[in-house]
Amino acid sequence: MSNDIYVVIEHIRGKVSEISYLMLAAGHQLAEGSGGELAAVLLGSNTENLASDLAAQKVLYFDASELADFTPGAYVQCLQGLLTTDAPRAIIFGHTSIGMEVASLLSVKTNLPLVNSCLSFSTDGGSLQYTSQLYGGKILAEGEIPGPSCLLTLVPGGYKAEDGQSSTPPPVTRVEVPDLSGQRITVTQYLEPESGDVDISTQELLVAVGRGIQLEDNIELAEELAEVLSGVVCASRPVVDQGWLPTTRLVGKSGFQVKPKIYLALGISGAPEHTEGIAGSDTIIAINTDPAAPIFNIAKYGIVEDIFDLVPLLTEKIEESR
Amino acid sequence: MNIVVLAKLVPDLVEELEIDDSGTALDMTWLRLIINELDDHAIEQSILLKEKTGAHVTVVAPDFEDIDDILYTASAKGADRLIKILGDYESGINNHAIARAFAPIIRELSPDLILSGVQAHDDRDGSLGALLAGYMDLPYVGYVASVAIGDGQATITKEYPGGLSAEMAVSLPAVLGIQVAEEPPRYVAVSKVRQAMKTAEIEEIDAGDFDLAGGAKVTRMFQPEVGEGATMLEGSLDDIADELVSILKELGAG
Amino acid sequence: MTAATAPASTRSFNDVFYESLFEVEDGERIRACLQCGTCSGACPFGYLMGFPPGRMIAYLRAERFENVIDSDSVWMCVSCYACTAVCPKEIPLTPGLMTRTKEEMLLAGNVPSELQDALMNSQRYGNPLGESPRKRAEWTRGLEFEVPTFREAKRAVDVLWFVSDYPSYHPRVQLTTRAMARVLKLLGVDFAILGPEENSDGDSQRLAGERGLFEMLAEKNGKALSRYEFNQVITSDPHAYNAFKNEYPKLGIEYPMQHFTEFVAERMDDLKPHLKPLEEQRVTYHDPCYLGRANDVYDAPRTILSAIPGLELVEMPHNRSTSLCCGGGGGGMWLDGFQWEKAHVRLSEWRIQEAVSVNADILAVACPYEPPRFEDAAKMVEGAGRLAVKDIAELLAESIEADA
Numbered sequence: 001m002s003n004d005i006y007v008v009i010e011h012i013r014g015k016v017s018e019i020s021y022l023m024l025a026a027g028h029q030l031a032e033g034s035g036g037e038l039a040a041v042l043l044g045s046n047t048e049n050l051a052s053d054l055a056a057q058k059v060l061y062f063d064a065s066e067l068a069d070f071t072p073g074a075y076v077q078c079l080q081g082l083l084t085t086d087a088p089r090a091i092i093f094g095h096t097s098i099g100m101e102v103a104s105l106l107s108v109k110t111n112l113p114l115v116n117s118c119l120s121f122s123t124d125g126g127s128l129q130y131t132s133q134l135y136g137g138k139i140l141a142e143g144e145i146p147g148p149s150c151l152l153t154l155v156p157g158g159y160k161a162e163d164g165q166s167s168t169p170p171p172v173t174r175v176e177v178p179d180l181s182g183q184r185i186t187v188t189q190y191l192e193p194e195s196g197d198v199d200i201s202t203q204e205l206l207v208a209v210g211r212g213i214q215l216e217d218n219i220e221l222a223e224e225l226a227e228v229l230s231g232v233v234c235a236s237r238p239v240v241d242q243g244w245l246p247t248t249r250l251v252g253k254s255g256f257q258v259k260p261k262i263y264l265a266l267g268i269s270g271a272p273e274h275t276e277g278i279a280g281s282d283t284i285i286a287i288n289t290d291p292a293a294p295i296f297n298i299a300k301y302g303i304v305e306d307i308f309d310l311v312p313l314l315t316e317k318i319e320e321s322r
Numbered sequence: 323m324n325i326v327v328l329a330k331l332v333p334d335l336v337e338e339l340e341i342d343d344s345g346t347a348l349d350m351t352w353l354r355l356i357i358n359e360l361d362d363h364a365i366e367q368s369i370l371l372k373e374k375t376g377a378h379v380t381v382v383a384p385d386f387e388d389i390d391d392i393l394y395t396a397s398a399k400g401a402d403r404l405i406k407i408l409g410d411y412e413s414g415i416n417n418h419a420i421a422r423a424f425a426p427i428i429r430e431l432s433p434d435l436i437l438s439g440v441q442a443h444d445d446r447d448g449s450l451g452a453l454l455a456g457y458m459d460l461p462y463v464g465y466v467a468s469v470a471i472g473d474g475q476a477t478i479t480k481e482y483p484g485g486l487s488a489e490m491a492v493s494l495p496a497v498l499g500i501q502v503a504e505e506p507p508r509y510v511a512v513s514k515v516r517q518a519m520k521t522a523e524i525e526e527i528d529a530g531d532f533d534l535a536g537g538a539k540v541t542r543m544f545q546p547e548v549g550e551g552a553t554m555l556e557g558s559l560d561d562i563a564d565e566l567v568s569i570l571k572e573l574g575a576g
Numbered sequence: 577m578t579a580a581t582a583p584a585s586t587r588s589f590n591d592v593f594y595e596s597l598f599e600v601e602d603g604e605r606i607r608a609c610l611q612c613g614t615c616s617g618a619c620p621f622g623y624l625m626g627f628p629p630g631r632m633i634a635y636l637r638a639e640r641f642e643n644v645i646d647s648d649s650v651w652m653c654v655s656c657y658a659c660t661a662v663c664p665k666e667i668p669l670t671p672g673l674m675t676r677t678k679e680e681m682l683l684a685g686n687v688p689s690e691l692q693d694a695l696m697n698s699q700r701y702g703n704p705l706g707e708s709p710r711k712r713a714e715w716t717r718g719l720e721f722e723v724p725t726f727r728e729a730k731r732a733v734d735v736l737w738f739v740s741d742y743p744s745y746h747p748r749v750q751l752t753t754r755a756m757a758r759v760l761k762l763l764g765v766d767f768a769i770l771g772p773e774e775n776s777d778g779d780s781q782r783l784a785g786e787r788g789l790f791e792m793l794a795e796k797n798g799k800a801l802s803r804y805e806f807n808q809v810i811t812s813d814p815h816a817y818n819a820f821k822n823e824y825p826k827l828g829i830e831y832p833m834q835h836f837t838e839f840v841a842e843r844m845d846d847l848k849p850h851l852k853p854l855e856e857q858r859v860t861y862h863d864p865c866y867l868g869r870a871n872d873v874y875d876a877p878r879t880i881l882s883a884i885p886g887l888e889l890v891e892m893p894h895n896r897s898t899s900l901c902c903g904g905g906g907g908g909m910w911l912d913g914f915q916w917e918k919a920h921v922r923l924s925e926w927r928i929q930e931a932v933s934v935n936a937d938i939l940a941v942a943c944p945y946e947p948p949r950f951e952d953a954a955k956m957v958e959g960a961g962r963l964a965v966k967d968i969a970e971l972l973a974e975s976i977e978a979d980a
Contacts (some may be wrong), residue, residue, distance in 0.1 A: 003446070010481075012482055012486065013486075017483070019720040026470070065354065069488065070488075071463075072461075072462060072463060072464075073461055073489070077417050088360030096483075097464065097465040097480065097481055097483070098482075099446070100440070100449055100452070100464055100465075101449065101452045101462055101463065101464040101499065102446060104448035104449045104453050104456065105453075105455065105456045107418070107448055107453065107456065107460060107536060108418075108421075108453055108456025108457055109456060111458065112533075113445065113446045113535070113536050113537060113538055114418075114449065114536065114537070114538075115445075115447065115537070116445055116446060116448055116449075117449065119444070130538070132446065133444075133510070134443060134444060134446065134543075135333065135339055135348075135443050136335050136443050137542070137546075138335060138339055138342075138483060138545065139339055139348070139543060139544070139545060139547075139573065140438070140543070140544055140545070140546055141446065141543045142540065142541055142542040142543075142544075143538050143539050143540045143541045143542075144538070144539065144541065145538065146538050146539075147624065148449065150538070153448075156450045161632075166530050178413070184461035184492065184493040185461050185463055185490055185491070185492050185493075185496075186491050187488050187490050188477070188489045188490060188491055189488075189489045190486060190487070190488050190489070191479060191487040191488070191489060192485075192486065193484065193485025193486060194485070197548075201484075210397045213554075214690075215912060216913055217912075217913060219915055222344050229570065229575050230575070231575070234495070241502060241506070242506075243690070247485040248485055250485060253483065254465070254481045254484060254485075255484065256483065256484050256485070257483065261575075262374060262570070262573055262575055270422065277499070281383060282573075283573055285566070285569070286552065289747075292338070294546070296551075296552045296554075297546050297547070297551060297552070298551065298552075299552040300551070300552060300553065301552060301553050301554075301555055301566075301569060302552035302553070302554045302555070303555045303562055303566070304554065304555070305559065305562060306747065307431045308952075309559055310559060310562065310563060313559060313560070313563045314563045314566055314567070314956075317563050317564065317567045318567055318570070321567055323581070336701065336706060336707070337708050338708075338710055346605075352710065353702075378940045380698030427928065506689060508683070508685050509685060509687045509692040509695060509696070510685070510788040511679075511683050511785075511786060511787075511788055511789075512699065512786060512787075512791075512792055513787060514683065514788070515684075515788070516788055571637030
């Protein structure tokens with residue numbers, strides 16, 4: 001048992017995911033509270049270079065060909081061994097397609113408790129506390145992070161990526177890799193998203209549509225607004241699942257992280273799976289008929305109106321003012 | 323091919339959520355419970371697999387509130403066997419407890435494939451399907467968007483951010499956390515569900531006492547302040563539109 | 577046609593379906609279909625359907641009805657009763673053939689997703705909009721007086737006002753609802769509403785093929801109604817009106833029902849002294865399918881409109897029994913996306929064009945689907961910029977509140 005805090009780094013196809021930096025920022029705060037060190041745990045095959053900008057005091061690195069692609073089985077095996085020898089005070093995972101399953105499986109294998117969807121932590125008064133996000137962002141829960149060791153998954157929103165990045169590469173220690181033969185899950189190939197479309201992650205102005213758009217035809221409203229603003233239309237999951245916009249326009253957990261100067265959210269409630277994709281936006285302007293929509297918690301400007309009334313009017317006025 | 327689907331109820335977010343007097347949990351009085359949307363997708367995926375491969379589908383659910391309705395609806399869609407698991411789901415239940423208790427019961431069903439929604443918005447201590455896989459010592463992959471069954475293995479696609487997916491081979495038996503079914507969950511006519519109520523049987527199995535270890539206590543549950551941080555624009559539609567135009571101009575757009 | 581005496585297991589889907597049509601009132605008249613094609617001609621979307629009503633019957637007779645079920649043609653039907661109204665053999669096409677076909681589509685799982693959502697919502701929340709049932713009476717908050725629910729009133733009340741889904745929840749239609757409340761108040765009517773105990777009347781869901789859902793909703797309403805004492809029911813919704821008049825009695829739920837316009841038309845003597853002149857305008861009245869064609873109520877709304885000083889009532893070319901459907905009925909309200917994909921025209925826009933063609937300033941309506949549908953359409957039709965869409969209740973309220 002130690003007071004250290006571990007962060008399990010996520011990377012896909014040679015790039016460290018943004019969530020990793022957010023986790024390091026969070027882990028840094030927890031380490032200050034626990035009085036231990038912050039260690040980044042990196043698993044991969046010839047990916048030691050990915051450790052270079054991680055803001056951690058040390059990097060524990062597993063290198064094996066079986067770790068070339070993420071598979072839950074291999075990750076769990078490696079981490080299980082690590083946690084058995086020396087369980088840190090807390091291990092942070094991303095609440096993602098990678099972190100969620102590893103954390104859950106590991107919780108059973110190591111018999112350590114797990115708290116998911118943590119938004120932020122606090123270290124006041126000597127105890128480590130979590131604040132987690134539930135019910136689509138509508139409810140927050142607080143409690144003590146169980147000791148002596150606990151698994152946590154982190155959602156974006158409480159920390160800044162820059163606080164998890166370092167200009168000085170941390171020291172890397174190679175950890176002995178267990179026998180990873182006989183994996184029951186293997187990656188056969190990667191499937192790229194449809195190409196030939198705009199890259200929303202580099203756009204300066206985005207007009208986003210959600211469930212509130214109701215019909216495929218109504219997306220035209222957003223297109224017209226985007227046009228007069230020289231922006232691009234993007235969407236939350238329900239719209240893309242319906243096939244009304246391609247996956248290249250999806251913002252959020254399974255889609256893209258966007259950092260526009262202006263993000264206009266039309267009829268979007270603001271569920272975490274979506275908002276984690278827009279946390280990097282400069283100014284979020286949200287229009288929604290529900291005054292209690294979680295999107296208003298992160299928006300700079302909020303309007304409780306019907307998008308079908310407001311948006312055409314807005315488009316008209318912008319055009320007139322040009 | 324034996325498929326088991328694990329489904330559960332979650333609070334419906336259409337209703338306003340209120341905190342109970344203890345300040346640590348939701349007030350259940352006016353709460354409407356509906357099927358976890360991703361479990362609905364898991365059921366749909368299982369029926370799609372049944373239609374393709376002739377698999378046998380069992381739907382298993384915790385016995386809570388109007389779960390019968392969910393099970394009969396699954397039957398009307400094509401599920402072959404319905405099981406509800408009895409237990410005390412009121413006192414501080416969590417996913418570890420459910421997975422721990424359900425593992426031996428589901429093992430008895432000799433499943434080749436277990437499907438469950440990859441998450442639910444009331445999860446506090448991990449993904450139910452993944453925890454179940456842990457207790458059953460089965461492989462697990464989450465965020466699954468397609469499932470094809472082959473010889474002793476399933477070929478699945480797993481979603482990653484940015485529209486990227488990984489195709490994976492998973493040896494069976496396995497547990498999969500479904501993110502989205504290959505088709506949107508089908509509609510089933512009320513008359514068909516009513517018919518299922520007359521013809522389908524829901525078996526009951528007792529889970530015994532729940533071991534609640536694995537989660538963390540909640541000392542406070544609360545609603546984030548509404549509109550905290552957002553400047554709300556008010557007035558007539560015209561006024562608001564004008565204000566937006568000037569805000570956008572200030573920000574360098576329009 | 578194969579004889580009905582053949583054993584059930586050898587009877588085709590075609591035959592079973594055909595016979596099921598006889599179960600509707602006067603359903604056997606379908607045997608006398610002349611294949612004249614008038615129904616398909618009168619159908620507002622007939623020109624687009626792979627199988628307009630006449631052709632559906634032809635395929636039925638040719639024992640190829642499966643072709644109809646396999647296509648999605650029937651989802652273009654808005655249950656407007658145009659075909660039923662013109663059929664020379666008086667075949668109940670809308671309640672019989674069209675509705676039964678939609679039922680089969682639903683059973684086969686062939687349901688456009690918007691409609692699916694509306695049906696799911698109706699099941700779960702008692703309204704197709706997916707709003708919380710607890711908020712069903714929140715529209716009353718905009719009023720200067722209380723509108724009690726029966727539960728609150730705890731006494732016998734003269735009139736039960738069945739408010740219905742869109743008047744309860746849709747922001748545009750709530751304006752109409754409040755106007756209606758003010759008119760009732762002025763007339764000194766002793767009324768109350770069911771509030772959260774009210775469920776969707778279910779009629780549009782029935783016409784969209786969900787018989788089981790309709791019965792479930794009717795059952796719930798029946799239970800709520802049976803708890804209270806009242807003399808009659810009124811509603812602004814022709815669909816609820818149709819349900820109570822023609823369908824609920826078959827389920828043992830029977831109460832005297834009047835449309836708001838019928839109720840008010842009977843009380844014009846009390847109302848007239850309170851009506852002050854509105855600005856001089858031409859008003860044209862749109863006969864809702866379920867008040868007009870389906871239930872023969874044409875005069876009451878006109879009586880009211882003619883009594884409002886300042887308004888000149890003009891008729892559109894299609895009026896009374898030939899009225900052009902707004903496209904909302906029979907599930908049409910929940911098939912707009914689907915129908916737009918096929919048609920690229922909205923029925924409501926045709927109606928607006930007619931209103932413009934008679935130089936109307938106001939299009940008066942008497943059905944809750946219409947204000948939002950016609951207002952949307954008016955935005956798209958050239959020359960309709962100045963056309964105001966008002967429910968009769970709103971015009972009355974305006975006249976009552978106008979300066980003398």
